Amino acid sequence: MKNIFLVFLFISYLVINGQTVLLNQDFNSGDISSWSLIDADLGTPFTDSTVINLPSSFHLVEDYDSLNIGDSIMVANSWFNDTTTANNFLITPAVVFSNNGNYLNFEAKSVDGSYPEALQVYYSEYAEQDSLLSGKLVFDTVAVPNLWTHFEIKLDSVPQNIPLYFVFRHYSNDQFILALDNINIISNDLTNKERYLNPSFRVYPNPSNGIVNIDIKGTEKYIQVYNSLGKIVWNGNINRNQKLQLKKGVYMVKSNNDICKIIIK
The missing domain is CATH 2.60.120.200 (Jelly Rolls)
Known part of the structure; x- marks a missing residue:
């Protein structure tokens, strides 16, 4: 489910x-x-x-x-x-x-x-x-x-x-x-408005050619990255910054109620 x-x-x-x-x-x-x-x-x-x-x-x-x-x-x-x-x-x-x-x-x-x-x-x-x-x-x-x-x-x-x-x-x-x-x-990036209403983390560059950075604002946070099938492709606690390499596709980065869509070209 x-x-x-x-x-x-x-x-x-x-x-x-x-x-x-x-x-x-x-x-x-x-x-x-x-x-x-x-x-x-x-x-x-x-x-x-x-x-x-x-x-x-x-x-x-x-x-x-x-x-x-x-x-x-x-x-x-x-x-x-x-x-x-x-x-x-x-x-x-x-x-x-x-x-x-x-x-x-x-x-x-x-x-x-x-x-x-x-x-x-x-x-x-x-x-x-x-x-x-x-x-x-x-x-x-x-x-x-x-x-x-x-x-x-x-x-x-x-x-x-x-x-x-x-x-x-x-x-x-x-x-x-x-x-x-x-x-x-x-x-036409309407998700961008939502992403920064409660900016507990930041993902860049977005879109990316493969490598993205996740910056944490405030205390350490547990981050999950999902692919378009809903499968977790990465998860872990990030204290400050984490660099990830992802294959071409669309992903969701999630921490509690904050969600960010990222595109890998």
Whole structure:
């Protein structure tokens, strides 16, 4: 009976809250040909081995924190040989919205916590620099944390049925390196509203290409992960963070009365 209920719950989520993944980029393929880059500062990196090979805008590199080959991220430098302020743009392919329940997710970190990086996110109908900066600002911080941090932005009143570009603008002065990863845009995600009403845990990236993180807020919690047949594929107590690798499919993560749907592509 329990499995039947869970299968029914899955079907309800998928039918009623059938989310659409408009963009999902973890950069591991190495192909960013559909993305655009603008080096608006034209600064020259400081003569240090950590940044000398980061001369323009964003660069695709291996994740500094990972031991896995092919685990790639995007980074941008703000440590120049003069007083130039970084002005680097990473621009998504065009995205078209046709539903409500729209969210932008991404992960970011300052590579050195002593030198926090500044980051803005805009969207615009046009991918030129001036148009992007005249677009809608949806995120702004002058101090990205020094640990990988998942950000979720609810895109209220986003225009529909027209192509839009999202830009990640790095604008630090005399700092170090900004890193970005796991950028995705989800539409018609009505489950997202429910998931964060009582956020005892957080799952990201979602959707994922196979590896997800479960972060616990507060005290240790018992977590169960079910597949679409209602079968438990993982369970255990999590004190702070747990990384899981899952096969392609749809799953439910459950802790007491909190439930989160995750998609593995």
